Amino acid sequence: MWAHGDLPGSAELAARHGYTRARVLLQMRRDLGEAAPDRPGPGAAGVDPVPRPVLPEGVTVRPFRPGRDEQTWLRVNARAFATHPEQGSWTTTDLELREAEPWFDPAGFFLAWRGDPDHGGALLGFHWTKVHPPGDAGPEAVGEVYVLGIDPDAQGMGLGRALTDTGLAHLRSRGLAQVLLYVEEDNTVAVSLYERSGFTRSAVDVSWRRPRPDRDPA
């Protein structure tokens, strides 16, 4: 059972009926025109629309190539989100359905490779951005950090930070004023990465669960 908002009244009601918190999903937002608190950009004017990510040596960032990168992306997505309730189990069909959406834009879907993708290179991580049209997530068009994932073997090298910066710069270059994302509250590495990138919590949804009496008499 999902509760939109984490109000004391809904927590009390849920607890009274034997529900416990199963998942807490944060929505975070930031303005693209204002600098992240600890990372004032040139002139402290906000996200620079020209991406200058600090990438590990030998790593390049390229856009996703429809028809070529699907299987490699699915493998890294599954590895990065192995413990995630939905994202880690995406299939070819799930990906192709998104590629067929009107909002899909490979120019905003960034892949970080070590080496040449067509000659034995390895996909290390990705940042897939999305643009919501006016009226979808607010009166104006709003960008989204749709999926950010780094292969477990490449985590902690600065790629998450570099790909976040690349995606935010892309969204700013599209003229967007704001960006949002969804993240599990207990994903502390991602939440702190986003907080240091200037995001703040704007909404929270809580999934409440209780055992079915017929399945778990205890």
Ligand SMILES: CC(C)(COP(=O)(O)OP(=O)(O)OC[C@H]1O[C@@H](n2cnc3c(N)ncnc32)[C@H](O)[C@@H]1OP(=O)(O)O)[C@@H](O)C(=O)NCCC(=O)NCCS
């Ligand atoms: C969250 C994730 C994208 C971060 O990417 P990453 O490349 O491992 O992170 P980076 O090396 O760029 O580090 C980013 C920051 O997190 C910190 N960090 C990285 N790994 C950490 C860890 N295990 N524990 C604590 N802090 C950590 C770094 O110190 C860095 O801080 P800084 O920017 O202040 O220097 C990556 O761990 C991942 O793909 N996780 C699984 C999928 C996921 O949760 N995606 C986000 C869901 S919305």
